[in-house]
Amino acid sequence: MSAGAIDATLVGELSRIVGEAHVLTDPEITAGYVVDWTRRFAGSTPLVVRPGDTAETAAVMSVLAAARVAVVPQGGNTGLVGGSVPLGGEAVLSMRRLNVCEPVDELATQVTLGAGVTLADAQAHVAASDLSVGVDLAARDSATIGGMVATNAGGINVLRYGAMRAQVVGIEAVLADGTVVSHLAGLEKDNTGYDLGSLLAGSEGTLGIITRVRLRLHPTQPERATALLAFESAADAVRAAAALRRSVASLHALEAVFEGAMALVSSHLGLAPPVGSLANDGAGNSDGGAAWLIAEAAARTDPSDELGTAVTELDDLVVDAAVALEPAARQRLWAFRENVTEAISAAGIPHKLDVTLPAARLAEFTDGVEAVITAVDPEAQPLLFGHLGDGNVHVNVLGPGGAEPADEVDGAVLRYVAEMGGSISAEHGIGTAKLAELHLNRTEAELAAFGAIKRALDPAGLLNPNVLLP
Structure with a gap:
């Protein structure tokens, strides 16, 4: 049937x-x-x-x-x-009804959650124990823990804690035939064979249906300092990001917004960025090469001196800077990053190309990708932002009037990424959108191994049959 x-x-x-x-x-x-x-x-x-x-x-x-x-x-x-x-x-x-948050294991600093628990609910649940979930992202009110593990979601704190796979210490899942596999003890040392949690993380629902997850938690870092830094070029922003990673032990997030995206989100919010300037036409369009970084430090004690000293040591790289300590002021700075996706969605239906580049090629990529896109679709509008601390750039492309750009744009960008030694998917997964390009990052031998694993766990091909695997 x-x-x-x-x-x-x-x-x-x-x-x-x-x-x-x-x-x-x-x-x-x-x-x-x-x-x-x-x-x-x-x-x-x-x-x-x-x-x-x-x-x-x-x-x-x-x-x-x-x-x-x-x-x-x-x-x-x-x-x-x-x-x-x-x-x-x-x-x-x-899986939304699987929304039970089990009691926090405060001795182990772990918690077991149903796959349907939203990230926001998980964060609120563990906060009462002065602990936090290692992964955070803007879709926290809707994204579920099971889906985040299945896609190995990343978000804004990967540079400090790693992506979702790094949080998983136990998992329960249902295989294609209804068999339940469950390993939820959460032992930090458990060298008894294959790690099913790591296997299912990033599998996009093709190997099993995640029902419960045990996560490692992290001590809450209640004291925050946030800086919004403006740069004349992507290259300056990349150099500054590397310096901040080396010098700020409490660095918690390092997010980038490039000029086209900053122009759009500023127009969407009806606010000019508090530092730097936009060479745009007032409608969210910009041709400049400027970049902005949001650098946030988080610790048990006030990290503002550590962050402030590091920003000062950036010398002439920074055009202008704004630093905020109070939650409301910090949120005003974060608004220019957290509302970018919403602003792009309001402008039309974008093609979203989530990629990772080696640090040495990041600036070259952000400077060169627009030419790659417009060579295929001259009317397309590239909008770049992302997690500069881990090399992840979100390339969003809108066509004229908010329409979708030419389909060929996707392949051109992803080939450009692969030529630079990058990954065609940093954190969103392959899904259906990138099936045709998976070979750019994976060898024939790797793809054959993927297929063998899929056939072993789902021989009839019933689980999410149109994603990940070509």
Whole structure:
């Protein structure tokens, strides 16, 4: 049976497992599950199932596997590469009801969370124990822990704590046939074979459906100092970022906004950046090469002297700087970074190309990528921002009037990245958007190994069959 051949018998069997209210077949109700956050990727589904725990998830998968129904696991549906929507008419398995936050293990500084717990809820839950989740990102109110692990999400604190894979110390998941694998002890030393948590992290739902995750936590760093620094060029910003990483032990985030994106977000907010200047036409368009860095230090005691000294030592690299210590003032600086994605989305439907470059090629890339894009689509508008502390640049491209740019833009940018020794996906994953370019970063032998792992855990190819693997 294909996903398009769902019948009343199957629906009834699933309803007995999860309850009739959690088996959705009405297209008007399922419509919210078939379009991704960017609005670029949209599909269709005959069926959405919402299990409430691991046992229900396993029972649902047993039924769907027996019926040969392909499945797309879905968390908060905040993905940006088409990996969380049913592009081939698959059934959707929504994990949002798996939203239990278990008690914090304060001795181990760990917590076990249901896959459907949002990042914001996880952060609030562990904050009562003076602890924090290592990964933070702007979609915290919607992004779920299971989805973040499945995509190995990164965000703004990777330079200090690593991406989501580095936070996982235990995992529970349901395989394609309904088998449950569970290893949640969270032992820091556990050398007993394959690390299933690391394997499932970044697998984009192709190997198993994550139901519970045990995360390592980090001591809260309550004292913050935030600086917004303006530079004349990307090269100056890259040199400054390297210097700050070496000199500021408490560095917590190091975010970049390049001139086109800064012009757009400033227009969106109706505010000029407090430092530096924009050579734009007042409508969010800019041709300059300037760059801005948000550098934030976080510690148990006031880190402002450490950050301030490091900024002073940057000498002539910095055109201008603003430093904030109070939460409201710090948030005003962060607004120019955290609202960039919203500003781009308000302007149209972008192609989002999330890439990593070697530090030595970062400035060359940010200076050269616009020519690569306009050679393919002369009317396209590149908008760059990202996590400069770990080499991650988010290349967003809008067509004229907010339309999508030419499809060929994606391949041209990703080939340019690969030629520079970079990765075509820093943190968003491959999804559907980058399937055709995966070979740029992975050898034939690696792709064959990927396929062998997929066949071993999902021989019928039922789990997210249209993503990651060519």
